[in-house]
Structures are given as structure tokens and as C-alpha cells.
Amino acid sequence: MAGSGTAHLRPVDDTLLRAENLVVEFPVGSTGLKVHAVSDVSIDVREGETLGLVGESGCGKSTTGRAMIQMPRPNSGHVLYRGKDLTTLTGRALRAVRPEMQMIFQDPISSLNPRRKVFDIVAEPLRIWKRGTPAEQRKLVHETLEAVGIPPEVCDRRPHQFSGGQCQRICVARSLVLDPKIIICDEPVSALDVSVQAQILNLLEDMKQRYGLTLVFIAHDLAVVKNVSDRVAVMYLGKLCEVAPPDALYAQPAHPYTAALLESIPVPDPTVPVDEEATLGGEIPSPVAPPSGCRFRTRCPKARDMCAQVEPKLRQVDLGHYVACHFPLEPGETPAVTRLAARAGTTGAGAAASDPGR
């Protein structure tokens, strides 16, 4: 896993946003060392599609999402938006494209200015871009607030008078008023309670339909990502591990890391036994000095000598299903760490393979 390659990319004219060989590095103070946040990641998203980016903290998923809309610009690589290379655009030309690309952040409360009224927060993008007369702006803001489930009567209130879930609705409204084509959602529900999380996920699905949006959905929760995505990319330490349609990815993970991630999710069902041996050991290595070859090899139950020397490239294992691993899991195979669990645990058809919840 943890490899590069472009085999999974689709034709340019078929995609809305396409990132090629993105590299993002941050200097570590004045030490001369670099944090390799994103290393040669290529990913694309079709119009109307939801791309899920998933991985643990520090895997580079947020940085990838931000680099796709040039916030900040990547150190190298290209980002094609409707065939136009954003990385070569001047600041002014890039700014002209910005209204079509919006972002929703993790913490809804801190991403709203506490001193401003909700109406002004949502109307600001329209004012900046001088869209319509004040009366038209007012109408559009009210319509958008109504669409996200905030009654327009309360738009004179300030953010602290709303709950976290409502603040996230306001953030969604703010991102919608300019009629964007693509929204980068960076962990939009991880600060919310489960009951409210479901409201916001449903809202995003509704808004996607209503406004014809394309979404890049970044999250660490695999179940959430599965629920919203049309295509899921699993990241580890600045690299892509696996790209696949969600149902295939979860039913038949090909990368040992994906399988381990799925194993780790606690299942809300007490009849599913918890296997203490089936846990991925160790921790994510430092992105300042990532391991050679496959970056996952230090924790991988299937790692061999080759994994330290040669970096795996993404290659197709099934229709639309790509994996960057020298020794991907065969259909029906579970990685060494999970084999015990499968034997001791679930019964019935296709035990471990068809039981992604384990």
C-alpha cells in the first residue's frame, strides 16, 4: 500500500477535478527536514460524484483535499479543473474560479464569526462577488437557509445562539450561496453527536441532489464515508492505498491496511465477539522520515523484503477497484491478524470476507 501511480485515474474529459502526482511538504522549523504530508497522490472526481477520502490522523487526507483547491498550492503536481490546470493559474485567474469551489470545515462553531449575524455570514460571499442587488441577495440567503433547515426568521441571531448541528447547517448554507460546482467537506460531522451527525449527512445528500454538487468528503469514520461516497480512496502516511467503489471496498478490501481499519471499527452488536488479537499493532510512523518502499510495511502483517525496496503502484484488481500493494488480499482472504478472529468469530455464509463489520 501506500503507493503512487495513476492507473486508477479516469479520462480527463470525464472528470470535473483531477489531481495528478500531488506533493505537499511542510518545512520543520529551520532544521531542513520536511514533513512529507502528501507524496505523489493522484485522484480524480467526476461531476456529481462523491469522493470519500479516508484514513487516520496524519495520513494527509485533509492536505490532499485542500491542495485540490489550491489551499495551499501543492509543491508539485497538477490539478485539472474542467481541463484547466489550476496550479499554473495566476492568483487573479485562480480567484475567478474560486466561487465554484467551496469548503466546509470540521468545527462548525469556530468556522463562523461569533460577532456576525447569520444573515451576514451567509450573504458575505454574495457581497464579495457583487452578485445581485441587496434585495436579490436577501431572497437568495433566505432560500438557502430554508433549504438547509434554518428558518429565515432567525437569521438575525448570532452563531452562539445555535447548536453545533445548526451551525454546521449554516456553514453548508454559506458554501451553497455562490452555487458552487464542488465542495470539499473536511470532517464535517466528526464534531457532532451521532443523532445530529445523521441529520447533517442526510442534509448533504439532499443538497447534493438539489444543487447538483460534486463532493470530496474527508473523514476518519469509515462507516460515515461508506454512507455518502460513490468512490472511496484510503490513504496512509501521504500515499494512496486503495481506491474502489464503497460497497466493493468494504466487502472485499484488497489492501491489508484497509482490512485492518475495517477490523478496528467497534460494531454495535454484542453478539459479534471482540477479538483482542485482531488489532493492528504499532502506530503511524513519522511523516518526517517515512519508511522506504511501501509506507505501511512497518505495521503490515504481510510485509516481505520486497516491500522495503520497491514502492507498490496502484493497479487494478477488479472493475474500478485499485490497490497499491505487492501482496494484496485475495478474494476471501483475510490478513494474518484477522484470520484468528474469522475462525473464532462469525458463523454463516462467507464469514469474514462478506462481514466487513468485523
Added chain:
Amino acid sequence: MSRKVITSSATGTPADPGTRLLRVVDLKTHFRTERGTVRAVDGVSLTLDRGRTLGVVGESGSGKTILSRSIMGLLPRKNVIREGHVFYEGNDIIGYRPEQMREVWGAEMAMIFQDPMTSLNPVMKIGRQITESLIYHLKMDKKEADETALSLLASVGIPEPAQRLQEYPHQLSGGMRQRVTIAIALACGPKLLFADEPTTALDVTVQAQILNLLQRQQRERHMAMILVTHDLGVVAGRSDEIAVMYGGKIVERAPTRVLFADMKMPYTEALLNSIPKLDHRSHTRLEAIPGRPPDLVNPPKGCNFAPRCKYVQPRCLEEEPPLAEVGSTGHYYRCWFPVGTPEGQEALARNRARAGAAAAAVTISPTRTEEL
């Protein structure tokens, strides 16, 4: 004096063989604020024995964290009203003075907090943070305490423990820091361990490691554990009993398997249904719970959950249901129209029929689910 009472039972022979390790009776914890009295914990009763795990589940603001802190006596005194009884090995510790509680904290009961970053002292080496309680409670000398700390760090799975003792918290990862807080909590061999959202700040693979560690330590040390979480998945495989909290009250309590197999409280059902499941196809519409948790200053009349409940009937808005037991199965719930009963089914059917009629009359925006 309290020291004596407690150490007599610490020898392993409780004064009365029928004494439970922990028995909480009608515990109330209210806060006086400018807005009025916040009823954060409002009449909670529970019991727990050694070697058992109680999962306390609830959303933010349900009172689950205040409950555990109130049992442990970790709340400030000012503007806090704390009533009821907390029997620890038969002694009511609710009236203990801080210096009496100091003999209980660490030695008898300990707590692990959500955020390992802020619960460790950033300017004290890890070794000293562990040996502090060993020297205070167990009267160890420095050398003995250092050796114990070393074996504690090793037992919680920290690589190179000798080197780690000399390091500061910022030099460790989040998962390693949480292992250190576990080592500190376990240092004096407490009989009761509170774990308050111990894995919420951690990644999913590290979460599994930490939960396994807690479970193993609990088994080996025959501790009782109260595992507080918002995630039903975390407690499902790792608790003997679950208490679901909503609006400062326990709304359902049952042995874990019974709870999942036969949940009675509409809130528990709604909570479980709102979680995205891995075995559902992508784009499965989630059953969100409309509205938001109750205001604990002015809780609604009747059942707390009634304004968000799909089983709600006029009675629910008037009378508060008591915590009733199903036969004598140890399964308690607080509902007039429980899930899976004829009354519940009837209530649901009635509401659906009415919603159908209403929807035909007025078309409501499907996303307008939160009330203001």
C-alpha cells in the same frame, strides 16, 4: 479515620458479604447558573460489582460525564448541589471531606479522561507523574516506586519504558499518552476504574488497542469499570451492562445482550438507528433523530425525549414515565409506549397515520428537522 474504614475492606473481605462495590442511590447533581438550575444528573441509581463493566452511553449534554465525576466527588463545591447516596463498599462517601476523598482517589477508584493531552502535566516527566501516587498512597520509597512505574509502563504496552519514564508528555503520541494515563490510573490498584470517553480523541486502530488494553487490565486486576462513551459500538462488545442516559436520567438499563436484542426505549432504538452501518449499502438514508437534546434548565414536562420521539402520545407530554423493570430481568426502561410492545406498535401506527394526513395537507421541507 476514613482511611481505616476503607483499608479494612481493601484486604478483600468486605464487612458485609452482601455489600456491593458501588451502589448509587438517587444521585442528583445540579448546577446553579445565571440561567437557573441545570439538572445535569437527576436521580440516577445503579450498582456495580468487582470484575464487571458498566457502559454508560449518551450524547453530549446527557449528563454521563457529570455522573461519573459526581460519583467520584470530582466536582467543585461552589454552586453545585449534590444529593443522594454513593455507597462504596457499604460506606456512603457523598459526605466525605476532600481530605477523606484523597484516600479514595487513586487508591480505591481512579479515572481516565478523554483527552490525554490535557490530563497529563506537560511540565512533569512521565515517571514522576506515575510515582507520585505510589509514594503517597502505597508509601513506597523512590527506588521501589520507579521500579513499579517501569513495570506499569511495560504492562500497558509502551515500548522502551525505561526511556519513556524520563520523557515529557509532548514527546509521546496520543495513543501512548493515553497508555500513560492508564498506567497512572492503575498504579495503586484501584477497585473501580472510570474511563470517560477514553478513546474519543484517538484514531480507530489505536482505539481498538486501548480498549483491548483496558479490558485485559480489568480482567487481570478484577476491577469494576464504568466505561462512559457516546458510541454504542464501543460498549457493545466490552460491557456486561449498559445504562443509556438522556437529559440527566437513565432512560434504559439492561445487561448488554438483552439491551441490543430487546430494546424498549425509543431513544435507544433511535440512537442505534442513526449510526451509519458498514453492512448497509452506500447512500442508505439515515434515520436521523429530529430536534435536539432537552434544555436541562427547563426540561420538558412529561418524558424528556417526547419532543423528538416517533412513538410520542399525549400522555408522554404530561406524565413522566418511571424507570420500570421488565419482570425481574434487570432490564429497566422509562417509557409509556415501549418499543416492541403492542402499546408501542399502536402508538407508532397512530403517529404514522397522522403524519401521512399532515404531509398530504402541508408539504414540509424534508430537511427542516431541527426546531428552533
